[in-house]
Amino acid sequence: MNNEFRPYTLIAELTYRCPLRCPYCSNPLDFAEHGNEIDTDTWLRVFHEAEELGVVQLNLTGGEPLLRNDLELLVEEARKLDLYTNLITSGITLTFDRLSRLRAVGLDSVQISIQSTRPSVSNRIAGAPSFHRKLDAMRWITSLDLALTMNVVLHRENISEINEFIALAERMSADRLELANAQYLGWALQNRAALLPTREQIERARTVAAEAKARLRGSMEVLFVTPDYYTEYPKSCMEGWGRRFIVVNPEGLALPCHLAHTIPGLRFEHVTQRRLGDIWHHSAGFNRFRGEDWLPDPCRTCERRAGDFGGCRCQAFHVIGDAGMTDPACSLAPGHDFIESARAHADRTTGFPVLFEYRTGRGRSAR
Amino acid sequence: MALTTVRPRLSPKARLRFDRRTGRHLLLYPETGLELNHTATAIARLCTGEWTVDDMVEQLAQAYDDVSPDEVRREVCGFLDVLSDRGLLQGMA
DSSP states (O other): OOGGGOOOEEEEEOOSOOSOOOTTOOSOTTGGGOOOOOOHHHHHHHHHHHHHHTOOEEEEESSOGGGOTTHHHHHHHHHHTTOEEEEEEOOTTOOHHHHHHHHHTTOOEEEEEESOSSHHHHHHHHTSSOHHHHHHHHHHHHHTTOEEEEEEEEOTTTGGGHHHHHHHHHHTTOSEEEEEEOOSSHHHHHTHHHHOOOHHHHHHHHHHHHHHHHHTTTTOEEEEEOOGGGOSSOOOGGGSTTTSEEEEOTTOEEESSTTGGGSTTOOOEETTTSOHHHHHHHOHHHHTTOSSTTOOTTGGGOTTHHHHTTSOHHHHHHHHSOTTSOOTTSTTSTTHHHHHHHHHHHHHTTTSOOOOOOOBTTBSOOO | OOTTTOOOEEOTTOEEEEETTTTEEEEEETTEEEEEOHHHHHHHHHTBTTOOHHHHHHHHHHHOTTSOHHHHHHHHHHHHHHHHHTTOEESOO
16 A cells, blocks of 8 residues: 555544543534444454554544543553554543553553643643643653653643743653643634743743753654744644544544544545445545645645645645635745734733633533 | 664664565654665664673674675664664663
8 A cells, every 4th residue: 555645643532521621622612412422342343453554653632532431342452553643631530440451452652632731720721620630641651661751732821931941851751841822723723812821831831842852862752833924834734634634523524634524515424334444445535635636836836745745634725715725824825814803802912911712611611 | 873782772662564565574653664675674683681782783783694794884883773763772871
């Protein structure tokens, strides 16, 4: 098979349920209106089919994956398939006993998200008391010799804590620290005015992160992800559409990224109805933005196209209304003025109190 | 690196697996992995905490007798640096 379109990672979104209410949540806006979660046997089959396709990494995520009672069974099967298994969790409902069991059946790695280094701020951003449980969870992870990634979603209110985040990750003996600026899609796009940092904030944080990366080389990997809004060129979203990643969402819909189904007019399929390999190779949705034939101007002749694949399709749709256009994050894109005006707005509102629209179990509205 | 005394061991967070699509081995760790060539795979397999770098060079030089020991040493040290930079080795202190 052609290795150009080989998935290495399966992102298994086990549930949309979550005890937290972060304002940049990656769940779809209407997540509360979605149907039933697929069952254990279906997930086990999906893991087998993914491994046959070439997948070697499995991310168990959500929502909060710990809310699935069959998590141990899923991890055990993944290990039998020799998949490298990473649990992406808030840590909230974790206990030492459960983590030990997950370790025993083959879990490799855990990612814990931290909202702030200040307990009260962290609890407020997360919308639930959670900070101290997260610290406990991180201590358990390293005590069991599991790989620990500490993940921070950066935004206007917490980006000034960058030094404290790095110090906390060091104190927790994390193997990796992801300082990832919010990606402005879904709930984060809804809350963009409150979340988007200024250029000055970004530059300062980037400098601190670069220093830490150099200083900690070999003991802790430090990643700083700049928001698309402050890069000159777009990121290679998901390393290219339908190229390296498969997402299967809680209802069993197979997708090139976790928001691909929010783009109208694309047809995606359920793993309950078709084998994952067939979906990957043949479904219209996966093939829609593969290769170069679909590329718009100015991507079509741009020498960067082999590296960024035109950027993020969801961002093109949600910001300028057309998923087939160049990602507006690109300074060469026709829709780039939308991004520039959001940046200008961030500068004008510096110092304003930060107000989030909380996501709620009812879905979109909490106004 | 004090080559005669350190005994590199792969970190428990890294896992070596065969990739039947390419016939090569992958060294997997959180979120990513390295695709290894045959030499790198042989070196990774010796990172058990049992062997010093000198031991590793000696064993590999015997296995690859068409390559000079100096060349083997360069390969070993180069690959151990790659692993060490990514935090994938223990016993290097």
